[in-house]
Amino acid sequence: MSNTEFLKTDPFEAARAAADHIAQETGVDQHDVALVLGSGWSGAADLIGDTTATLSADEVPGFHAPAVAGHVGTIRSVLTAGGKRALVLGARTHYYEGKGVRSVVHGVRTAAAAGCKTLVLTNGCGGLNEDWEPGTPVLISDHINLTATSPLEGATFVDLTDLYSSRIRALAREVDPTLAEGVYAQFSGPHYETPAEVQYAKRIGADLVGMSTALEAIAGRHAGMEVFGISLVTNLAAGISPVPLSHAEVLDAGQAAAARISKLLAQIIGRL
Numbered sequence: 001m002s003n004t005e006f007l008k009t010d011p012f013e014a015a016r017a018a019a020d021h022i023a024q025e026t027g028v029d030q031h032d033v034a035l036v037l038g039s040g041w042s043g044a045a046d047l048i049g050d051t052t053a054t055l056s057a058d059e060v061p062g063f064h065a066p067a068v069a070g071h072v073g074t075i076r077s078v079l080t081a082g083g084k085r086a087l088v089l090g091a092r093t094h095y096y097e098g099k100g101v102r103s104v105v106h107g108v109r110t111a112a113a114a115g116c117k118t119l120v121l122t123n124g125c126g127g128l129n130e131d132w133e134p135g136t137p138v139l140i141s142d143h144i145n146l147t148a149t150s151p152l153e154g155a156t157f158v159d160l161t162d163l164y165s166s167r168i169r170a171l172a173r174e175v176d177p178t179l180a181e182g183v184y185a186q187f188s189g190p191h192y193e194t195p196a197e198v199q200y201a202k203r204i205g206a207d208l209v210g211m212s213t214a215l216e217a218i219a220g221r222h223a224g225m226e227v228f229g230i231s232l233v234t235n236l237a238a239g240i241s242p243v244p245l246s247h248a249e250v251l252d253a254g255q256a257a258a259a260r261i262s263k264l265l266a267q268i269i270g271r272l
């Protein structure tokens, strides 16, 4: 299906079609938890259990091959040690790709249609707190959506109180009591912020700046899933850091932290 065709289809019917395709190709009728892998988090899938099926994202209706280096283009079905079925989405469509907000949240809606009750969102992001060195994982406690858009259409009024489940955040802190928490501000990107925009984000209460997650979390709540978000600070945000930002730095920080954060995430998922 082309993206033009996809955008003409009802988004929930499109998600149903993708979920049916996934059920058929993986042989798993219902998944329990969905995991979206952002920059730096791709190693986690290997630690949460045994991969029982791997699909290429571009073969699943409405999904796209990833546009960003450092992201994997697969959708995997993983059986966890605890007997849960995890749907691991390695290909996220970012808002800045210009494919529309429906495309951005298609993975989340597909996960809900596939039966997932829990949505785990991971990302790489910029940090506003100088104490958070690149490679620091931070729990998302709330978000500020600075994209000026929503994945919801029409008079769809959805409460976003405790969007990032305090229950699951507490489970995460049982695994690692030193985990910090912060408010994630989603910018549209794909450019990084100016130092002035970073100061603005700080003053309105943000601790983390990124280009994903908030729109997905909203769609996840709307679809009835319990949402958990965890960021990997891969760089200090512009102007906080004395050096200019580079995507290479982001990838390096992800690689250096990969083993540690993958284990952390696997342990959190093991407790869900």
Ligand code: 8IG
Residues within 6 Å of the ligand: 039, 124, 125, 126, 127, 187, 189, 191, 192, 193, 209, 210, 211, 234, 235, 236, 237, 238, 245, 250
């Ligand atoms: I990785 O500093 C990563 N993603 N907006 N700002 C924004 N997104 C990011 C950043 C950052 N680092």
